[in-house]
Amino acid sequence: MKKDTRQEILEAARTLFNQYGYNGVSLRDIADAVGISKGNLTYHFSKKEDIIEGLLNAEKMTLPPAAPGTIAELDAMFIDMQKAVESHSYFFLHHAQLAQVSESIRQKQSRRYKIIWPHFYKSFASLRDNGFFRPELFPGEYDRLVDMLYMTMIYWAPFSRLQQSAAGRGMDFRRHIWGALYHLLTEQGRAELAKILTL
């Protein structure tokens, strides 16, 4: 088994960034976590910025091949997204902080939005065509709701912390988002949702 130091560095960095944010982690922290010297670290990544770039490049965006067309499929996508957000919270939790690190990172964030947004939108249209979602009440309603969904996805982690410390109990991402989208569901859609989730 070959030790891939570069990979170990990326993994350790991801864990640390998840917890403390980009600015809160030093190169020494990362080197210590991997168990290598600081000099060795900069042999693999000459600049700190390169580490987070490498992290973002290594991460493959896992999107279902086709936009979800049933309630269960969309729900499965929510579950996947929640997992992705948890394991890559460095990216989501410190979204604004990260955007300032470099122009390249800011562009990656925008690109992600550009890719995921239409996927959600197509899913909404598909669910409507399949009779699970009601039509738009006005032109552009789906646009707002997809934005709302994306926003909930990326900021759920810090928000739920706020919620938890204030109200004493946290709300589950999945239940929250289905609750906020419930008005979109037709009778048929509600029946499907009831099979997999009780609000």
Added chain:
Amino acid sequence: MKKDTRQEILEAARTLFNQYGYNGVSLRDIADAVGISKGNLTYHFSKKEDIIEGLLNAEKMTLPPAAPGTIAELDAMFIDMQKAVESHSYFFLHHAQLAQVSESIRQKQSRRYKIIWPHFYKSFASLRDNGFFRPELFPGEYDRLVDMLYMTMIYWAPFSRLQQSAAGRGMDFRRHIWGALYHLLTEQGRAELAKILTL
């Protein structure tokens, strides 16, 4: 005219934090912006953390005395909120980052949530009683929608930047939020909204 150095420091710090975030601004940056020495700065604020605390304490939370009971009143509250987000973007743009600075700040954020949340909730109930909002589709629907509203409020700033750079155009906070709440409106509510805003 008496120079209030303490006040000048707070203003300069607010401007810098707005732009670069708490971690991205050093005491030297602030001192230079005010035109005083670093030593003088720490005479007024012995720790960096004290500066942001002073900033948060100076800001008075402007809430209407009674929860909005009409569409126009709620809309006015949205406009106020949008202004607050713009002028205190240091707080909103780096909301998640700020929570990690100190326990005291995290508590302030939670307290704000605890105060504003019921205000929104009462407003929703009042608008329902007045015939502008439809009743809940299931118990707890208003809870989710108020959370969605609060989330939009605090994370609108970073999200709209993402949107802007990705889609080339920014969406107005007020139009976004009314679009996402449109399904709540009764016929009467829609007529009221049409008087002040076209979606």
Added chain:
DNA sequence: GTCTATAAACCGATAGAC
């Protein structure tokens, strides 16, 4: 590839003169 050593800069915070 990995290490030690260190440069060069910056950080927050303090001491003390005026």
Added chain:
DNA sequence: GTCTATCGGTTTATAGAC
């Protein structure tokens, strides 16, 4: 109140031996 000077620590990044 405001300043200069500086401490002690940390940061990113580089140089060079092995």
